[in-house]
Amino acid sequence: QVQLVESGGGLVQAGGSLRLSCAVSGRTLSLYIMGWFRQAPGKEREFVGAISRGGGSTQYAGSVLGRFTISRDDAKNTVYLQMNSLKPEDTAVYYCAADRLRTTPTMRNNNYNSWGQGTQVTVSS
Numbered sequence: 001q002v003q004l005v006e007s008g009g010g011l012v013q014a015g016g017s018l019r020l021s022c023a024v025s026g027r028t029l030s031l032y033i034m035g036w037f038r039q040a041p042g043k044e045r046e047f048v049g050a051i052s053r054g055g056g057s058t059q060y061a062g063s064v065l066g067r068f069t070i071s072r073d074d075a076k077n078t079v080y081l082q083m084n085s086l087k088p089e090d091t092a093v094y095y096c097a098a099d100r101l102r103t104t105p106t107m108r109n110n111n112y113n114s115w116g117q118g119t120q121v122t123v124s125s
Contacts, residue, residue: 002027002114004096009119012086016123020081022096022116030054030074033099035112036081038092038121048094050105051079059105064090086123093118 008020022034035050049060051070058070069082079096097112099105 002032002098002100004098004114004116006094006096006116006119009094009121011122011124014086014088014123014125016086017082017084018086018121020083020094020096020119020121022079022081024077024079024098028074029072029077029079031100032114033102033105034070034072034079035097035099035105035109036070036079036094037097037109037112038090038094039118040089040092043092045095045109047107047109048081050107052105057105059107061107083121086121088123088125091121091123093120 003026005023036048037045039045047061049070051058055072067085072079095118096116098114099112
């Protein structure tokens with residue numbers, strides 16, 4: 001069973017940056033496609049981005065394209081979400097998720113079968 005633990009969230013002013021980390025344990029990170037999702041109060045969980053095994057392919061939601069970057073370090077069993085030019089609408093709980101079954105990253109949260117507990121990101125205006 002793989003365990004995921006997010007960290008790095010916090011309070012930041014609009015225009016600022018944060019880097020989230022997702023530490024993976026229990027299984028080797030290289031086995032998984034990894035995704036980031038977020039959920040704002042009163043809203044459904046939404047896809048942020050995903051990265052393929054090996055990191056050769058990434059996919060992003062339109063709302064974060066050009067501002068957020070996903071990377072992975074399989075040697076450290078850690079996935080990162082670098083968030084730049086943050087906006088108040090980026091405020092949410094951010095979750096990392098793992099998919100072992102598929103061959104390419106997907107946006108559907110139902111395709112990810114392991115999830116972290118989330119980390120809060122708050123962007124003030």
